[in-house]
Amino acid sequence: MSFDEALQFFFFNYCKFINIDLTVSLLNKNDRYHGRNIDIVIIFQDTLIWLLQTKDADESSIEKDRQDAIKKLATTLKSFLDPHMTENTHLSCHEDIMLKLEANKYCIQRLCQKDFVNIFKIYYTSYRDFVQFIKHINIDDETRDKFQLNNQKESILVQAMLEINNAFAHIMVAILNDDNDALNNIDKAINHVYRASLDHYKMLIRLIYTDSSKTIKTNITDAFKQLRFEEFRLLGTNIDKKHFLNSDKESNSILNSYKEMFNMMMQN
DSSP states (O other), rough: OOHHHHHHHHHEEEEHHHHHHHHHHOSSGGGTTTTOOHHHHHHHHHHHHHHHHHHTHHHHHHHHHHHHHHEEEEEEHHHGGGGGGGGTOOTTTTTTHHHHHHHHHHHHHHHSSSHHHHHHHHHHHHHHHHHHHHHGGGHHHHHHHHSSOOOTTTEEHHHHHHHHHHHHHHHHHHHHHHSSSSSHHHHHHHHHHHHHHHHHHHHHHHHTTTTTTTOOHHHHHHHHHHHHHHHHHTTTOOOOOGGGOOSSSOOHHHHHHHOOOOOOOOTO
């Protein structure tokens, strides 16, 4: 299975998921996690990131692994879909999604471009930072219980998962709507991934500040206040265009600034 084919089957499966999830999430009585089926979103996240990371791998060595990854995704998805499927269930975009994917290959090509691949790599770093470092922050049981656990029993940030799901949704709309706004939806997807990365570091910083075992140095507190002010000053600017001067008078993105702030606090 080629990389392009794997992406097509990935979004073919996401189309099936979103058709059911749009209804199930709204009617979900267990609304603790905003109704969304976060466990499935994580599987889509992990699968897409793995596909992007192996995009340039030797085809002969990776082809079967790609096929296995898509098959695993489809099998997991089936266990979610089956309880909600009846003979009257209609998957509105399911019938022609493969035709759309074939016709709108420029969307798939856009997903292969460097900026799209890089933002997902950056996101996954923030995701792994979150699940690894939250273990080392003193959090009371009530607060820790607010975080959902993934299959590895690691705490995850649901807000970031919702941003990733929104990113997938924008890509799906771009594929289904063959119009001039399609690529704009890909750009909107990138913005959601950027926000998800930022959310991870913001939450880690917030938890460190409330950790009673840590005393934050005055210079770090002052730097954090300045960072917050600079972020406020750039309200209304596209999130991936928010850059300001750091302490060395060098231009820095808001995401890198929050990541650096988090690292400073962990080393405090």
